[in-house]
Amino acid sequence: HKNSPLTHGQEHTHYKEPPCAICPRHGRCVPKVQCPAHVRASSYNPACHLNGAVGVCCFTGSGHAAENERKARAATLISAEDVKSSHSQSRQKLSQWITLAAKLLEHSMHTIVNTTSPSYGHHLSVVTHDERAATLGRGGLLNLFTAQELKARQAISEDDLALGFTEHTDGPFCPPQPSCSALNRYRSIGGECNNPSSSTWGAVLTGFERLLPPNYSDGTWAMRTAKSGAPLPSARTVSSALLLDGSHPSSTHNMMFMQFGQFIAHDISAGVIFNAENGSAISCCMNNGEDILPPELQHFACAPIEVATDDPFYGQFKQKCINFVRTQIAPASDCSAGYAKQMNGASHYPDLSHLYGSSEEKLSSLRAPGGLLRTFSDYGRELPPLTERKECLAVKEGAACFESGDNHGNQIISLTVLHTIFTREHNRLAKALSGLNPGWDEDTVFWETRRLLQAQFQHIIYNEWLPLLLGPQIMKTFELSPSAGYSSAYDPHTNPSLSAEFSAAAMRFGHSVVSGRIVIPSPQMGGIYETISIPELMFHPTRMRLRHFLDRVLIGLSSQPMQTVDPFVTEGLSRYMFHGGNPYGVDLAAINIQRGRDHGLNSYNQYRKLIGLDMYTDFQQFAPNAARRLVSVYEDPEDIDLWVGGLLEEPIEGGILGPTFANIIADQFARHKKGDRFFYEHGPDVNPGAFTPIQLEEIKKVTLARLICDNRDGIELVSMPPAACLRDDLPGNEPVPCDSPRIPAMDLSKFRES
Numbered sequence: 007h008k009n010s011p012l013t014h015g016q017e018h019t020h021y022k023e024p025p026c027a028i029c030p031r032h033g034r035c036v037p038k039v040q041c042p043a044h045v046r047a048s049s050y051n052p053a054c055h056l057n058g059a060v061g062v063c064c065f066t067g068s069g070h071a072a073e074n075e076r077k078a079r080a081a082t083l084i085s086a087e088d089v090k091s092s093h094s095q096s097r098q099k100l101s102q103w104i105t106l107a108a109k110l111l112e113h114s115m116h117t118i119v120n121t122t123s124p125s126y127g128h129h130l131s132v133v134t135h136d137e138r139a140a141t142l143g144r145g146g147l148l149n150l151f152t153a154q155e156l157k158a159r160q161a162i163s164e165d166d167l168a169l170g171f172t173e174h175t176d177g178p179f180c181p182p183q184p185s186c187s188a189l190n191r192y193r194s195i196g197g198e199c200n201n202p203s204s205s206t207w208g209a210v211l212t213g214f215e216r217l218l219p220p221n222y223s224d225g226t227w228a229m230r231t232a233k234s235g236a237p238l239p240s241a242r243t244v245s246s247a248l249l250l251d252g253s254h255p256s257s258t259h260n261m262m263f264m265q266f267g268q269f270i271a272h273d274i275s276a277g278v279i280f281n282a283e284n285g286s287a288i289s290c291c292m293n294n295g296e297d298i299l300p301p302e303l304q305h306f307a308c309a310p311i312e313v314a315t316d317d318p319f320y321g322q323f324k325q326k327c328i329n330f331v332r333t334q335i336a337p338a339s340d341c342s343a344g345y346a347k348q349m350n351g352a353s354h355y356p357d358l359s360h361l362y363g364s365s366e367e368k369l370s371s372l373r374a375p376g377g378l379l380r381t382f383s384d385y386g387r388e389l390p391p392l393t394e395r396k397e398c399l400a401v402k403e404g405a406a407c408f409e410s411g412d413n414h415g416n417q418i419i420s421l422t423v424l425h426t427i428f429t430r431e432h433n434r435l436a437k438a439l440s441g442l443n444p445g446w447d448e449d450t451v452f453w454e455t456r457r458l459l460q461a462q463f464q465h466i467i468y469n470e471w472l473p474l475l476l477g478p479q480i481m482k483t484f485e486l487s488p489s490a491g492y493s494s495a496y497d498p499h500t501n502p503s504l505s506a507e508f509s510a511a512a513m514r515f516g517h518s519v520v521s522g523r524i525v526i527p528s529p530q531m532g533g534i535y536e537t538i539s540i541p542e543l544m545f546h547p548t549r550m551r552l553r554h555f556l557d558r559v560l561i562g563l564s565s566q567p568m569q570t571v572d573p574f575v576t577e578g579l580s581r582y583m584f585h586g587g588n589p590y591g592v593d594l595a596a597i598n599i600q601r602g603r604d605h606g607l608n609s610y611n612q613y614r615k616l617i618g619l620d621m622y623t624d625f626q627q628f629a630p631n632a633a634r635r636l637v638s639v640y641e642d643p644e645d646i647d648l649w650v651g652g653l654l655e656e657p658i659e660g661g662i663l664g665p666t667f668a669n670i671i672a673d674q675f676a677r678h679k680k681g682d683r684f685f686y687e688h689g690p691d692v693n694p695g696a697f698t699p700i701q702l703e704e705i706k707k708v709t710l711a712r713l714i715c716d717n718r719d720g721i722e723l724v725s726m727p728p729a730a731c732l733r734d735d736l737p738g739n740e741p742v743p744c745d746s747p748r749i750p751a752m753d754l755s756k757f758r759e760s
């Protein structure tokens with residue numbers, strides 16, 4: 007690997023002229039990943055200097071991306087008659103599909119996921135309880151069908167379809183538009199109105215955006231095929247050949263880094279999966295996975311993953327099918343027809359929507375009097391409230407299962423631990439703020455606390471987590487580091503929505519860093535209390551009720567190394583995930599690959615080109631080991647899935663990811679900063695919820711170690727490594743007492759209203 011120049015992520019482009027100092031014609035110098043136009047031969051994009059790196063002068067704007075470009079090109083004229091009749095066709099098709107889907111319930115024995123099957127845990131991980139999703143999803147389908155119908159009539163070219171078109175058409179589904187007050191001091195619950203002139207940007211139940219126009223084999227929604235036109239290899243075949251089990255502990259990062267990463271991911275990304283007409287989980291397999299459901303019984307959203315008879319793991323269990331259901335389509339906010347964009351069930355902003363919920367109803371079910379969040383007091387230890395919903399796998403007497411804003415907080419117990427820390431921090435801050443401001447009513451206490459906690463969370467992401475992920479150069483190129491005082495990065499033309507590439511591939515690097523076991527130390531004995539294999543901790547959070555458990559996991563996460571980012575995924579995720587009582591579970595690696603195809607992601611090569619790297623033309627350009635495996639499954643280097651290719655890259659200098667994932671993730675968080683009016687560093691000129699300079703200075707003292715120290719049980723955890731996401735055996739990061747000045751605290755008195 008190390009010897010291949012292609013895997014190092016260096017630029018091989020030879021510039022004929024030195025980079026421009028200033029871009030001509032109002033162009034903006036941006037990282038290549040933010041200017042999709044530059045990959046086209048006809049596009050003029052001179053190189054330019056960008057904070058110590060080379061960017062391109064972009065004339066389609068940096069924010070973002072394929073979308074701006076398509077608006078610029080949406081000049082296609084389609085006859086009104088064609089559009090009208092396409093819409094009526096489309097309505098008929100939708101009602102046929104829905105009738106058919108409803109009929110399938112007559113065969114519910116086969117068409118609905120059994121609660122004892124491993125796929126049920128997958129369903130629990132992705133289920134949405136927001137009732138608005140189904141209506142919007144139908145609207146999304148309607149507008150998609152219209153695009154398909156128009157395309158079939160050849161009213162529009164393949165190229166224009168790939169770029170979508172935004173002409174207002176007659177009879178489309180139009181999602182309800184929020185009415186906004188730009189002056190509101192607090193973020194809305196679902197992220198609406200963050201940008202008053204594009205009020206749905208980043209809102210819950212809107213679509214993922216894209217770095218590149220999608221690769222759907224029919225241009226609209228059908229999953230990608232190989233370059234040759236043949237079907238791509240089964241996602242499970244790719245997973246079993248390329249994503250092996252194996253332990254490669256990181257020499258620097260700990261499991262807290264992993265766990266905080268998933269906590270961030272759940273805040274911003276939650277693809278909404280199609281459900282059966284009665285709300286149950288759709289099954290695309292039958293006979294407990296021994297067969298693929300015959301096509302006539304498959305729901306239209308089925309894309310089951312085929313398992314080969316000689317599969318090295320599933321073969322022995324006669325498994326031929328891993329359940330997979332596609333993501334719902336979001337209607338564009340301007341009611342336009344076009345290719346499918348998948349629906350996000352979370353607000354796209356890092357705003358703790360997984361703690362507070364994304365709807366008013368959810369939030370009110372989580373609130374308690376006094377501006378607090380509800381808790382369950384377990385003999386004096388505050389835990390998130392117990393849930394009545396069936397959100398866990400254990401149904402045994404005495405099993406605990408907890409509420410969270412997104413209903414996915416029980417997925418792995420270390421995630422439940424972070425939900426607990428943030429719930430406690432909310433209540434700790436609320437009590438302090440209300441003590442300092444006796445005139446505040448409980449609503450003010452609540453909203454002020456939420457605003458402050460969101461700021462702390464964003465600071466930890468940008469100040470602690472991202473630098474450890476991306477390294478110093480990318481932090482600089484994308485201007486991600488917190489500055490002194492206010493930031494002037496706000497740009498109302500930047501769309502902060504998640505890119506499909508981020509959600510369905512790059513941010514899932516995290517699945518490679520999960521360790522197969524969680525080590526629970528026994529601090530008083532100076533040894534290990536318990537080592538638990540992770541599938542046993544998924545949707546099984548009952549251990550949270552053990553008095554010592556929370557402190558011990560927190561200590562364990564700080565000291566246990568995470569795994570490196572590489573093409574190795576623990577079998578706890580790739581073979582046994584959500585196994586319940588079964589001898590096998592589902593394969594998350596295969597699901598990730600299939601999800602990328604579901605979202606219409608392009609092949610890995612196309613993203614190399616986007617970020618300015620050479621494309622692979624021959625498998626032999628990969629390291630020998632990878633080449634052998636790649637050639638055994640893919641026909642052509644152009645076929646490689648993004649998630650797979652990204653994991654094969656060598657990490658960039660000072661970071662832990664390869665250049666492709668690093669660019670995709672950096673772009674995302676750059677847009678989360680530029681495109682979020684309420685970003686914690688933005689000043690009162692743009693941000694109606696801005697902090698005072700003195701308060702901002704206090705917020706910038708907060709670290710994850712401080713949050714943990716302030717909200718631990720304090721039974722066994724008395725010290726923390728100051729850098730909570732780095733191993734506690736690194737020189738300089740040895741645990742220090744929680745009251746040490748090396749773990750600074752905010753002076754809350756600065757939050758007394760004058």
Ligand code: HEM
Nearest residue numbers: 131264267268271275276277418509513514516517520601
């Ligand atoms: C024990 C740990 C973890 C488990 C069991 C787990 C499991 C899952 C599952 C079942 C899905 C849904 C897959 C699909 O249907 O497409 C998912 C999605 C995802 N995971 Fe993880 N994951 C874990 C850790 C992580 C970490 C550490 C990160 C990031 C640092 C991460 C990032 C993501 C992202 C971005 C998604 C896509 C979410 C969406 O939009 O639906 N996960 N994970």
Ligand SMILES: [Ca+2]
Nearest residue numbers: 273353355359
């Ligand atoms: Ca969010």
